[in-house]
Amino acid sequence: GNSVTQMEGPVTLSEEAFLTINCTYTATGYPSLFWYVQYPGEGLQLLLKATKADDKGSNKGFEATYRKETTSFHLEKGSVQVSDSAVYFCALSGAGTSYGKLTFGQGTILTVHP
Amino acid sequence: DTGVSQDPRHKITKRGQNVTFRCDPISEHNRLYWYRQTLGQGPEFLTYFQNEAQLEKSRLLSDRFSAERPKGSFSTLEIQRTEQGDSAMYLCASSLDDYGYTFGSGTRLTVV
Secondary structure (H helix, E strand, C coil): CCEEEEECCCEEECCCEHHHHHHHECCCCCCEEEEEECCCCCCCCEEEEEEECCCCEEEEEEEEEEEECCCCCEEEECCCCHHCCCEEEEECCCCCCCCCCCECCCCCCEEEEC | CCEEEEEEEEEEEECCCCEEEEEECCCCCCEEEEEEEECCCCCCCEEECCEEEEEEEECCCCEEEEEEEEEEEEEEECCCCCCCHEEEEEEEEECCCCCCCCCCCEEEECCC
């Protein structure tokens, strides 16, 4: 079946530090890949997506590249802010389904200190 | 458009009681999903509706769980004879296609 594995957290960084959160996946076929963010007390929000190999998703300074050869979709940001503190989820869909059912990783808690 | 609304936000119930949650999706979205999220884990798929038709149910959805989406609008998720293991955040999401999910803020269930 489909699965997503994320880097264990929590991750604690100082403001303006570089962020990488690793994500690898197992899927049949060609899934679409997503990063979702969950701020305290709020629902999941789509951060970025990539729908085919070598696509780069980007939003709000975050980037992730769909690497089929390494089955990875690592999230990066060059300079984090305190407001980026949240839980980040890697997810996939479309592999073996036709209606966008999402399979999530376990989430990575990010805390950014001033 | 106010997004996906879920009610209630929090529910505390005694073991063995029945509970029902409601989800109001974005009005033009024909797809509706329920997920369950336990502490420290990512959301897990429970069930999916295309309009009023329930097209898939996860093995996680035991026979104590039932979901409906009458008339293809709002949806309800009922849990009968609740158990402590049912304590979790129940998330609803809606979409028009494979990529444009909008999640609600969830209903947090605590079974005591």
